[in-house]
Every structure is written in structure tokens, then in C-alpha cells.
Amino acid sequence: DIGGTNTVFGFIDETGNCLFEDNVSTRDYDNPEDFVKAISERIKSAAKSNSVNLRGIGIGAPNANYYSGAIENAPNLQWEGRIDISDMFRKLFDLPVALTNDANAAALGEMIYGAAKGMKDFIVITLGTGLGSGIVSNGKLVYGHDGHAGELGHTIVDHEGRQCGCGRKGCLETYASATGIVTTVIQMLKESDTPSLLADINVAEISSELIYKAAEKGDEIALAAFEYTGKILGRKLADTIALTSPEAIFLLGGLANAGKYIFAPTQFHIEKNLLNVFRNKVRLLKSGLADRNAAVLGAAAIAVNKIQTV
């Protein structure tokens, strides 16, 4: 699991047990070749000492293209342009290698190791710094024609709304994410006279965790921010259900850890906005990977899926 700051890697067996895990600082490597070489050496050494027989390599990364196996112009990585990361690993290991983004990896992880086992139609939503989504239909991950499907975070809530990092306005992830709820609280504190535990915190230090802690103490602003976030997310999920009719939607990531504070309003506004034929049959669930190593399980699932479909 390649991130802008850290990269985590490990060995996952058929049943989802993590046999080994390690990490490196992504930023320590000026070029991807050195990065791949350093990780590979540690993987080979660990495989030997753990007597592990590797079957395939799965990589989760930002701006990953499943079809090309390359990372393409990732703004969060220090390496520019197109990085043929799958080829680099393939040359060093002679194993099946597959790459996708973290939300798609999470969806495959949910299907193979998590709470979506046996489901053929479901959606995984990652609520972190941004909002990612992985859509499974007919038992297969929807990559789309170009490998970039599943960008629910960049569907538009309000064409005159919040500025998004993608250059457009009003994307869902500017509202429904750990970053989005912080923006909502800051706006509410500015516009409201309601006393709040969050009013005493330096604006730069307000986080989704602190908002959750305030909600636990009954803070009105925190509760209103969760309600607002769940309303916007629930409405978009109702629209998404109308398109792909999933059996369940799983929430994962920092904001999903707020439990009932985010689940209850989201569920309420999903049902309120559903076309009648879909009502009371789509489950909103906590990810089955939530308390485990979701990132490494997701990456491993990419490899398993690749091996199974070859």
C-alpha cells in the first residue's frame, strides 16, 4: 500500500492472516526504481526467513491505472509523470502483479477477506482525507473503459459549492470526508452562536477525531455537522443505489470510525431519498476490514483477484 508518506507491505495467506508486515518512508526515495529495489530486497529476505512461498503481488497506490499497471501523475507522490510500478516488480519477482487505487483495493478486500464474501453487488466507500469508492457489479469490480471508474467522491453535490482539489466546485468529497466535516464545523462555528467545545480549539487543529469526541459529549455543533455530512452523503448514495442497486454499502476509513454519528444520519437520508422500489433493502454496514490491516488486505486482494481471473 503506497502512500504519499508511508508505504506498508506484508504477506497475506489464503484465509486473510497477515504473516509479516513492514513499512518504509515513501519520501526517503528520490526515484521509484530505488524504492522498488529497497522494498523488494526486504520482501525477499522476509519470505526466506518466514519460509513463505509468494504467489502474486498486489499494489494499492494513488492515481493507479489497473489496465496499464502504472501510477499516473499522482499529486501526492514526489515522483512525477508515469511510473510503471507493476513492470518494475514483475522484473524482480516473475510473479503476477496487479495494481489499483486504494478504494478499489478496499472493495476487493471486502469481497475476499471482509464482510462482502458471497455478495455480487456492493459498494465500498472510504471516508478519509477524500472520499473513494469501489463498485462491484455482477461479482466483478467496475474499472470502466479506462480503469478510472468509481470516482463517487468527484460527483457534484452543488455546482456553486466548495472548491475541490480537482479544480472543480462542489464535489462530494469536499463535504463527506474527514476533511469535509472539518470544513463544515469551521463554517458552523463562524455562522452560529451555539456554544461548542470545538470553539476553543485552534481552527488548524480541528480534526474529525476531535469532532467525534465532541459529539460523544453531546456537543450541538459536532452533532449538527455529522447530521449535515450524513444528509449530503445519504442523498448521493440514494442516487448511486438507483444506478447499480447494491445489496450493501460498506463505510471504511477515519470518518467511518465515528460509528453511529455518521451511520445514523447517512442511513436516514438514504432511505428518505430512495425510489420506492429500493426502500428498506440496501444495508449500510461497517467494513469487515475496519479493525484489521485494511490497506495490506486490500492490496493482497488485488493479487488474489488477478490470479483468479487469469
Add this chain to the structure above:
Amino acid sequence: DIGGTNTVFGFIDETGNCLFEDNVSTRDYDNPEDFVKAISERIKSAAKSNSVNLRGIGIGAPNANYYSGAIENAPNLQWEGRIDISDMFRKLFDLPVALTNDANAAALGEMIYGAAKGMKDFIVITLGTGLGSGIVSNGKLVYGHDGHAGELGHTIVDHEGRQCGCGRKGCLETYASATGIVTTVIQMLKESDTPSLLADINVAEISSELIYKAAEKGDEIALAAFEYTGKILGRKLADTIALTSPEAIFLLGGLANAGKYIFAPTQFHIEKNLLNVFRNKVRLLKSGLADRNAAVLGAAAIAVNKIQTV
């Protein structure tokens, strides 16, 4: 192809030629059993006289459930409740029978007989009285968990918007459909002093065809109505592309026959609202079934798809 007024049936061969076609008035039959019996007799007699060997039966119908093979509570049919129409035909013919709604049938028809041959990821939009959609991902039609996927017409444009027949407000089909553009013109005529050819027509007689004819003569209100319709449709299609990343989107049905008047603004507003990674690569195309018998080809495609996947 079962409609509220008429039912059309025919024989389609492997290459999409229509060998025979006939129709009955759906309303002539008080119960579905008599209806199925009457059609079946005409089909059997026509198969004999045309020396045609039937391989399967495909049915397009409103409120059709692919999984159950039943029509369920269709408001546009005079028969109430659940109608096990697939079972009725199966008993009379001993052939594979498959059922789905008309937009899904159109998508399968596009894939098997139309302009989507060889495509694995595309969407068909039917712009008629309402807006229907059929989504194909990974080469398979997306039915979803309950068989009702593809309800793009019932995603919400504006939560305070136009009243929809489904009981909610602001559904896409209240704007982007033959009925929707008529509502738009009537509103524009009320609120504007711009002279228009459409101002002289009795409100009850304004149709999407008359709006098209006025647009051809350069009528400002008609052109503004197409621009508005294309803007709303284009924005929703941009969101839909972010989810399933299709290679192409096909438009079919009455309003799609308005050609450039609907295609140009829709295409413009799709591109304007796309996340950068999707720009300039999704084609908006005229359906390859547009000048043929789309309904019967679509229904036949359901049967072909059923036979191929059994």
C-alpha cells in the same frame, strides 16, 4: 415489447434481421392469461408459415424484474399486482424465456445488434415519456442485487424541483425527457417575453416534436429549452461517467431524434463537468438501433443474452 397501449412482437435472426412482425392492442385483454394465449397462437402460426425455428423468447416490459421473470405493479398496464409473464410463455413454448425493462433491453440490443458491438463498458439512455437507462460494465448488463439497477431517470437533480410521477421531487426524467422538455417550454413561455412560434400553440398540444420543428426554424425559446435540457442531462451524465467510466453513451428515443439540438448541449455540458481524467474520451452517440425496430431488437437481445449465459 409490451407497452401500456400496444404490444409488438416479431422474429429476429442471429444477424438482427426482422423476419416477421405483428402487434396487438394490450388494452384489448382483461387479463394477462388471455393476452399471452392470443399472442402465442399468432407466434406459433407465424413460425409455421415462415418455417422459422424458435430458439428463445425475450420480453421487454414496464416494471419488469429480470430475476423473478415477473412484471411487478406496473402503473402503465391495466393488469394489477404481480404477473408471472415469463412462466406463462415458458409453459406454452418450452423455450428459454427472459424478461427485462425496455431500457435494459435497449442496452442489450445495442450490444448485440447495434453500435456497441465489442464494447464492454457503455450506457444506453432512452429519452421518451420518461428517461430509462441500461448500464453495461465488464461486458455485462448491471441488473444489481434486486434486478432494478439503471434507474438514472430517478436520480435527483434538485431536491426542491419538479414533481415526479414516482412521488418524489426533482428526478432527472422530469427535466430530461420528451415530457420534461415540454414542461420547460411551458415554463419559459410563461416567464419570458421572447416571441416564439410555440406561444401560439395550445399548451396541451406542445410536444417534443413541435419543439424540435420550432428549433429548426431558429425559435429562441425552443433552442433555449434544448440548451437547458442538455445542461441538466450533461451534468448528470458527467456524474455517471465518474462512477462507471463508459466508453460511450448512446441516446435513443423520441427526444434523441432531435439530433444536434439535444446532442450538442448535452455533449458540451458533459465535458464541462467531467473530472479531468475522463475528459475528451467518452463518446456521446446516436443509438445504432435508432432507425430500426429498436423495441423488438432489444427484446430479442434479451433472449440471445439469456441463451449465451445459460
